[in-house]
Amino acid sequence: MKKLENKVIYIILAVAAGVFLWIHYATHIEFLLHLAAIPLETLVVVSIVEKILDNRATAERRRQLMYIKSCMFRDQMRSLFLTNIAHVEYPVLKLSELHDADLDTLKELRATAEDVRYHSLKDMETVITEYVTAEPIWQRFLEIAITYNFESIIRDMTNIQHFIQDVKVFKRVNPDQLFIQSVAADSQAMGRVNLIIGDGIRKFLDYLIELKEKQPEMFRAILDDYEISSRTVECGCNIR
Numbered sequence: 001m002k003k004l005e006n007k008v009i010y011i012i013l014a015v016a017a018g019v020f021l022w023i024h025y026a027t028h029i030e031f032l033l034h035l036a037a038i039p040l041e042t043l044v045v046v047s048i049v050e051k052i053l054d055n056r057a058t059a060e061r062r063r064q065l066m067y068i069k070s071c072m073f074r075d076q077m078r079s080l081f082l083t084n085i086a087h088v089e090y091p092v093l094k095l096s097e098l099h100d101a102d103l104d105t106l107k108e109l110r111a112t113a114e115d116v117r118y119h120s121l122k123d124m125e126t127v128i129t130e131y132v133t134a135e136p137i138w139q140r141f142l143e144i145a146i147t148y149n150f151e152s153i154i155r156d157m158t159n160i161q162h163f164i165q166d167v168k169v170f171k172r173v174n175p176d177q178l179f180i181q182s183v184a185a186d187s188q189a190m191g192r193v194n195l196i197i198g199d200g201i202r203k204f205l206d207y208l209i210e211l212k213e214k215q216p217e218m219f220r221a222i223l224d225d226y227e228i229s230s231r232t233v234e235c236g237c238n239i240r
Contacts, residue, residue, distance in 0.1 A: 073207060073222065076137045078229055080130045084200045086230075087123035088116060093201070095230055099223040103212050110205040116198035125180045127197045132164050132171075156199070163196050 023029070073081065085093045091112040101109070118124045131138075142157035144150075167179050174182070183189035211219035 072137065072141065073204070076140075077134060078226065080134050080137075081200065081204050082226060082229055083130045084127050084197060085204070087118055087127055088201060089119045090115070090117040095223060095227045098208065099220065099227065103209065106205065106209050106212055110202065110209060113198075113202050113205055116194065116201050118197075121178070121180045121184060124193065124197065125178045127200075128167060128179055128193070131160065131197065131200075132167050135161075135164050138164070156203075160196060163192070 085095070091109055093109075098106070098109075118127070138157055138160050142154065142161065145153035145157055170177075170179050170182060180193065183193060208219060208223075211222065
């Protein structure tokens with residue numbers, strides 16, 4: 001509604017300038033050029049101010065998102081990320097090394113994470129199970145994304161929700177079978193699985209990079225928490 005109101009203001013100012021210019025063309029009264037310049041100058045100023053306010057709002061929303069993710073990554077989603085990290089074969093992710101990594105190293109590691117690979121299908125199934133278990137968290141994240149209008153997150157959370165429903169339907173019909181084995185022979189379906197759970201690794205690394213740049217103390221605190229959890233919770237392999 002606000003953007004619509006702004007567009008109406010822009011149109012009124014542009015029309016007013018056009019009217020003065022048309023009258024000047026018809027009458028050749030010089031003063032009308034000065035009158036035509038007023039709405040044009042106002043239009044430029046309003047446009048600049050709106051851009052500045054939009055940029056400030058966007059920066060504030062990003063700051064809020066960073067703290068929201070901090071709460072979710074640090075507490076509610078910790079088990080999911082630890083499990084995912086533990087079962088990744090490539091890139092090799094060790095929490096102690098992440099803790100001590102500089103920004104360039106983190107970015108290089110993130111680049112290699114475009115191709116996430118797991119030790120086995122069974123390891124992938126373990127990660128998938130964690131995604132299903134975390135369904136209420138994904139739903140909450142989707143609600144937050146809708147509230148703050150984070151379009152990319154809305155899209156990601158919607159894809160995860162659809163994926164979880166597919167897994168749940170399969171497990172309901174085939175309770176004794178692994179979901180991953182049902183799609184292993186289908187390259188398109190496997191690509192979707194790899195995208196969903198591999199994105200978990202990529203989003204985690206993206207967030208670490210963001211924290212390293214903007215909130216280094218929070219970066220260290222989160223990895224400290226993860227290292228403690230990795231020593232007290234069995235995740236299937238040593239990730240320290």
